Amino acid sequence: MTEKELLKAAVDARNQAYVPYSNFPVGAAAVSGTNDVFTGCNIENASYGLSNCAERTAIFKAVSEGNQNVQTLAVVADTDDPVSPCGACRQVLSEFLAPSAKVILGNMKGDMKIVTVHELLPGAFQAEDFQDE
Ligand SMILES: O=c1ccn([C@H]2C[C@H](O)[C@@H](CO)O2)c(=O)[nH]1
Ligand SMILES: [Zn+2]
DSSP states (O other): OOOOHHHHHHHHHEEEEETTTTOOOOEEEEETSSSSSEEEOOOOOOSSSOOOOHHHHHHHHHHTTTOOOOEEEEEEEEEEESOOHHHHHHHHHHHHEEEEEEEEEEEEOOOEEEEEEHHHHHTTOOGGGGGGG
């Protein structure tokens, strides 16, 4: 799947966003190690803090269907510059994407920026920091 195709999948997922509070729909698409694509949107809640971002929805869908290694993740929103994932999502990305994995950031104008997970969150908290081995 090309970067453009993956962004298109994220744009389609964005149409499913449940955003009555922010009116800021976001879409994401995660490619698994076996090249399956899992899409996600942000899903908000009347108890605001329970809202889930598009990136985490997509990653959690991948994991819940047996894909713990996400290769590439695309995210898109209607921002001036390519959308910038929140800190919580950066941490979750670092759990399921390799440090060098590609994250494709986009907006509705078609701007695109490709970064690595490490660039998004250098020094991410890791299981190795507290587990044996
Ligand atoms: O990268 C981002 C940034 C924000 N949001 C969501 C959270 C909330 O629903 C809305 C406004 O912050 O956008 C995402 O889904 N992804
Ligand atoms: Zn987030």
